[in-house]
Amino acid sequence: MNNIVAEQPWLWAGLVAYLVATLVAMWGLSPRLAGVEGGVARQHEKVVLASISLGVLLLTIAIAVRWVRIGHGPWLNLFELLMSQLWSLGLIYALLYWRLPGLRPSAAIVMLVMWILGSWVLLLEPLPSHFPATYYNFWKWFHVGLGKVFLGLLLAGVGLAGVMILRRTERGRQWFRAMPTDAVIDRLAWRLMMLALVFDSLMLITGAVWAQDAWGRYWAWDALETSSFFTWLLLAVGLHVRLSFKLPPWLSGVIIISIFVLAFVTYFGIPYISPAAHKGMV
Amino acid sequence: MVRILQALASLKLTLAGMVLLGIGAALSYGNPVETSIWVLVAPMALLALNLAAAILTNPRINRQPGLLVFHVGLLGLVLLAGIGRLTHLDAHLEIAQGQSFRPELMMDVRKGPWHAGALDKVAFTQGRFTVDYAPQLRRGLTHSQVFVPQPDGTVLELDVGDDRPLVLERYRFYTTHNKGFAPLLTWIPHEGEAVTGLVHMPSYPLFEYKQDNRWTPPGTEEDIKFWLQLDTGLTLEDSWVLDGRNSRGVLVVTSGDQRIELKPGEEAQLPHGRLRFERLTTWMGYRVFYDPTIQWLFFVSVAGVFGLGHFFWKRLSLVAWTDDDKGPDSKGGTA
Ligand code: HEM
Numbered sequence: 001m002n003n004i005v006a007e008q009p010w011l012w013a014g015l016v017a018y019l020v021a022t023l024v025a026m027w028g029l030s031p032r033l034a035g036v037e038g039g040v041a042r043q044h045e046k047v048v049l050a051s052i053s054l055g056v057l058l059l060t061i062a063i064a065v066r067w068v069r070i071g072h073g074p075w076l077n078l079f080e081l082l083m084s085q086l087w088s089l090g091l092i093y094a095l096l097y098w099r100l101p102g103l104r105p106s107a108a109i110v111m112l113v114m115w116i117l118g119s120w121v122l123l124l125e126p127l128p129s130h131f132p133a134t135y136y137n138f139w140k141w142f143h144v145g146l147g148k149v150f151l152g153l154l155l156a157g158v159g160l161a162g163v164m165i166l167r168r169t170e171r172g173r174q175w176f177r178a179m180p181t182d183a184v185i186d187r188l189a190w191r192l193m194m195l196a197l198v199f200d201s202l203m204l205i206t207g208a209v210w211a212q213d214a215w216g217r218y219w220a221w222d223a224l225e226t227s228s229f230f231t232w233l234l235l236a237v238g239l240h241v242r243l244s245f246k247l248p249p250w251l252s253g254v255i256i257i258s259i260f261v262l263a264f265v266t267y268f269g270i271p272y273i274s275p276a277a278h279k280g281m282v
Numbered sequence: 283m284v285r286i287l288q289a290l291a292s293l294k295l296t297l298a299g300m301v302l303l304g305i306g307a308a309l310s311y312g313n314p315v316e317t318s319i320w321v322l323v324a325p326m327a328l329l330a331l332n333l334a335a336a337i338l339t340n341p342r343i344n345r346q347p348g349l350l351v352f353h354v355g356l357l358g359l360v361l362l363a364g365i366g367r368l369t370h371l372d373a374h375l376e377i378a379q380g381q382s383f384r385p386e387l388m389m390d391v392r393k394g395p396w397h398a399g400a401l402d403k404v405a406f407t408q409g410r411f412t413v414d415y416a417p418q419l420r421r422g423l424t425h426s427q428v429f430v431p432q433p434d435g436t437v438l439e440l441d442v443g444d445d446r447p448l449v450l451e452r453y454r455f456y457t458t459h460n461k462g463f464a465p466l467l468t469w470i471p472h473e474g475e476a477v478t479g480l481v482h483m484p485s486y487p488l489f490e491y492k493q494d495n496r497w498t499p500p501g502t503e504e505d506i507k508f509w510l511q512l513d514t515g516l517t518l519e520d521s522w523v524l525d526g527r528n529s530r531g532v533l534v535v536t537s538g539d540q541r542i543e544l545k546p547g548e549e550a551q552l553p554h555g556r557l558r559f560e561r562l563t564t565w566m567g568y569r570v571f572y573d574p575t576i577q578w579l580f581f582v583s584v585a586g587v588f589g590l591g592h593f594f595w596k597r598l599s600l601v602a603w604t605d606d607d608k609g610p611d612s613k614g615g616t617a
Contacts, residue, residue, distance in 0.1 A: 132420070132421065132422075133424060133445075134445060136423070136445065191598065195594055198591050198594060205580065213447075216458075217569075218576060218579070226307055226308070229307050230307065
């Protein structure tokens with residue numbers, strides 16, 4: 001084991017807080033709580049919200065400490081991107097969890113998905129990264145920030161999609177008995193998708209402006225651009241499929257999850273298989 | 283007529299068009315030369331027709347201002363992107379310190395058939411440049427000095443580089459990683475006029491290990507090989523600044539079995555004439571970009587997204603997101 005660097009204890013503490021949120025959210029689905037009066041049955045939701053918020057706070061410190069240590073923000077290597085996404089996904093989800101009580105039980109699914117990032121970041125070395133010339137550009141703030149909101153909304157959609165799919169089983173219906181009907185969940189999920197489309201479009205626009213500044217072209221079908229275009233198009237297809245056909249809730253859920261998977265691969269897969277995009281070259 | 287329009291406006295056609303556009307995007311990945319631009323243009327044209335028909339005939343679009351602005355914006359984007367392809371210019375430029383821009387210096391020029399920019403009005407002279415490197419030769423900021431003559435006769439000195447292009451007559455010049463050294467040589471043939479010119483060596487430090495080039499003097503078959511031995515202070519372990527002012531070079535000239543080392547100011551006697559190494563200078567590689575639609579693309583796309591945001595906002599405020607959500611959703615049936 002190498003030396004522990006300054007941000008790691010804060011990162012681990014943040015992940016522990018997320019772990020507490022995950023376990024409590026799962027416990028909250030327990031059939032033992034069935035029949036218990038609504039108010040009492042929802043006590044644990046405060047713990048979930050508080051733990052996610054604490055996790056976000058601890059991750060904020062982790063990011064700040066690293067920022068000071070290496071001299072620039074978490075924009076570049078996979079370790080940084082995962083840490084920063086864990087932070088922003090937690091923040092956005094905490095806000096949605098707070099404002100939209102209807103979706104709270106789906107936190108069990110959302111937090112489990114978050115653990116893909118959580119366990120991945122634990123496997124990586126916190127190596128410092130090089131800050132390329134093209135990253136001084138101020139559009140990166142908009143591009144990255146809008147992308148974070150986009151992914152956060154998709155993640156919340158995945159929670160609802162998971163509920164619609166799991167409810168095809170008896171156990172799933174038990175777990176999510178406290179949630180509104182599938183029709184309401186479906187509508188809520190697709191509103192999140194529409195909002196996601198707004199942020200996705202803005203992310204692509206600001207990304208194109210940045211690309212024009214950085215490389216002298218706004219769109220050139222590189223790996224990242226092609227993949228993010230697919231994500232945008234799939235969102236458009238999803239929204240229009242819903243206008244043309246009456247979809248069963250589980251299929252609606254499958255479409256939402258595919259959009260998320262594509263977005264996830266665009267964020268965390270593509271930049272690392274194609275060295276040409278978004279990396280400063282010699 | 284209305285029938286045809288309504289058929290064209292079908293949402294199923296939209297879905298088909300989107301799938302085709304997806305295939306076109308997949309085929310365009312990485313801009314392969316053998317892929318025709320039509321794989322994108324055809325589905326976009328189909329979608330544009332479909333969308334125009336829907337905007338005209340489908341009240342679900344044209345009665346909802348936000349959604350209307352968004353879809354009209356999409357149409358505008360396709361149109362602008364098309365105009366952009368017809369009028370654009372893309373090229374590379376290698377220009378040496380002290381050299382003035384001439385359109386003939388541009389290489390790999392690709393332009394649309396309607397390109398009509400005022401390239402002949404573009405005037406600037408390249409100055410020196412520096413490039414910062416972090417350890418392990420990771421490139422940092424580029425500072426390239428350019429001199430731009432002004433209408434009042436003065437000369438404006440600008441510092442461009444990376445994401446700060448030189449913009450003249452809407453042509454945008456972006457520095458690239460492609461830059462290097464160039465010995466300035468004078469060739470004095472046994473008979474005829476002396477000529478002075480530059481030999482651009484390969485990009486530095488990318489091709490640090492092969493700083494060579496060759497040249498055949500006009501009217502001869504002599505094959506002169508140049509190899510530039512450089513001392514630029516380049517290190518892997520430390521930060522370093524590439525700067526022509528701190529760089530020295532010895533030019534190794536080989537012709538037949540003759541091998542001569544020249545320092546700046548020195549001359550070599552070769553079979554067909556004399557070659558003088560005047561001095562070492564540098565060249566900067568720019569990417570040249572011209573597309574009169576980019577600002578419009580930006581405005582139209584932002585306006586479109588605001589339309590969508592407005593539509594979403596109205597939806598959002600129509601009903602609460604809870605179980606008692608029995609309020610009207612603005613469209614019938616499917617939601
Ligand atoms: C190119 C041809 C297109 C046509 C003909 C078309 C047509 C339509 C129509 C008729 C509606 C119905 C509005 C309603 O019922 O409320 C609609 C909604 C919508 N369209 Fe399009 N559209 C096209 C492309 C796109 C694209 C490329 C996107 C985005 C990427 C998009 C995003 C949307 C959104 C977000 C809605 C609202 C969905 C909802 O109410 O659930 N459209 N479109």
